[in-house]
Amino acid sequence: MVSDRPVLAFDTSAAHCAAALLLGDEVFLRTEEMGRGQAERLVPFLEELLAGQSLGFSDIRRIGVGIGPGNFTGTRISVSLARGLALSLGIPAIGVSALEALRGFSAIDTAAVAGPRETAYVQTGTTAPVIMPRDDVPEGAEWLDNPGRLVTSIARIAQHAEANGPPPAPLYLKPADAAPARDAPPVILE
Numbered sequence: 001m002v003s004d005r006p007v008l009a010f011d012t013s014a015a016h017c018a019a020a021l022l023l024g025d026e027v028f029l030r031t032e033e034m035g036r037g038q039a040e041r042l043v044p045f046l047e048e049l050l051a052g053q054s055l056g057f058s059d060i061r062r063i064g065v066g067i068g069p070g071n072f073t074g075t076r077i078s079v080s081l082a083r084g085l086a087l088s089l090g091i092p093a094i095g096v097s098a099l100e101a102l103r104g105f106s107a108i109d110t111a112a113v114a115g116p117r118e119t120a121y122v123q124t125g126t127t128a129p130v131i132m133p134r135d136d137v138p139e140g141a142e143w144l145d146n147p148g149r150l151v152t153s154i155a156r157i158a159q160h161a162e163a164n165g166p167p168p169a170p171l172y173l174k175p176a177d178a179a180p181a182r183d184a185p186p187v188i189l190e
Contacts (some may be wrong), residue, residue: 005061009155010046011147012038012078013070013098014113017045018147020064020155021053027155028053031147039077057085064158066150067095068171069113069121069129075170083167094158095168099123101153102142110141121173131173 007022015035021028030049034041050056065082068075079095086093096104099121102111113121120137123129144150 006055006059007062007064007155007159008046008050008057008060009064009066009096009151009158010042010078010082011066011098011151011154012042012074013066013068014074014144014147015071016147017041018066018151019046019049020148020151021049021055022155022159023053027152029148029152031151033147038074042077042081057089060085060089061091062158062163063091063093064154064161065093065095065168066101066154067097067168069115069173070098072170072172075172079168079170086167092163092165093168094161094163094165095171096154096157096161097129097171098144098150099129101150101157102144104153104157108142110138111144112137112141113144129171129173 008019010019016031016033017038018031028049030045032041032045050059063082063086065078067079082093098113099111102108110122110124114134115121115131118134119131120134121129122132122137122141124138
């Protein structure tokens with residue numbers, strides 16, 4: 001079902017805050033490169049985008065959110081905000097992977113997103129995404145190189161998606177780099 005009502009999409013899965021607002025066929029876009037601070041910046045960033053069109057969160061009728069793959073913490077920031085907004089506003093939130101968003105622009109076969117330590121997250125056709133060395137990514141792969149392009153595609157996919165799907169969840173292709181604490185759990189005194 002296509003929504004012609006305001007759609008807000010955002011992504012913090014890499015070193016950026018990116019947001020797109022769809023009003024019919026018009027796209028209003030904001031991006032900021034940032035290595036840290038997305039958790040503190042994201043809500044004011046979205047409020048500024050909405051205020052530029054004389055809108056507030058209560059005017060949004062659908063949310064699109066980038067679910068990764070990408071930065072573990074950055075992905076959780078966007079997904080948790082999208083779920084919280086959707087719940088509080090009573091609207092659908094649609095999770096869209098960066099690889100799906102890349103393919104939303106064209107009929108490409110292989111999509112790639114840069115990962116840490118010279119790796120890449122890669123998806124070919126409808127196969128499951130994998131992690132591989134960047135040097136092994138097939139020639140001709142479409143690389144994610146523009147957060148504005150990414151978030152615009154997330155918004156368009158969310159605009160056309162079914163509204164009754166599961167809530168967005170991060171797409172993790174590997175476990176977190178952080179190790180669990182080795183200390184004994186705290187003792188609860190009674």
